[in-house]
Amino acid sequence: MAVAADIPPVRITGADLKYSGDARAGLATASFTPNPEDTTSAFVTITYPAGAHENVSMMDMSAMGRPSGWRMIIGTDVSPSSGPSPALVT
Numbered sequence: 001m002a003v004a005a006d007i008p009p010v011r012i013t014g015a016d017l018k019y020s021g022d023a024r025a026g027l028a029t030a031s032f033t034p035n036p037e038d039t040t041s042a043f044v045t046i047t048y049p050a051g052a053h054e055n056v057s058m059m060d061m062s063a064m065g066r067p068s069g070w071r072m073i074i075g076t077d078v079s080p081s082s083g084p085s086p087a088l089v090t
Contacts, residue, residue: 026048028049041063056074
């Protein structure tokens with residue numbers, strides 16, 4: 001949590017860090033693709049030295065009312081928003 005924005009609070013598990021061993025094996029590369037529907041987000045493909053690929057996304061914190069700064073989205077929201085029940089199809 002020391003490096004994660006607390007909007008919303010998230011839980012980071014080993015599943016979120018599954019390529020950490022590959023990351024230590026050498027130089028990784030990243031390809032950034034702007035999201036054509038949202039200028040405050042981008043898609044990122046990380047290629048690790050052993051050939052593993054990971055697709056993640058990044059968000060400009062200005063979308064959350066914070067100063068502009070890009071952060072990788074990681075973890076699972078620990079307090080998902082509640083809303084109305086889904087509509088029933090009959």
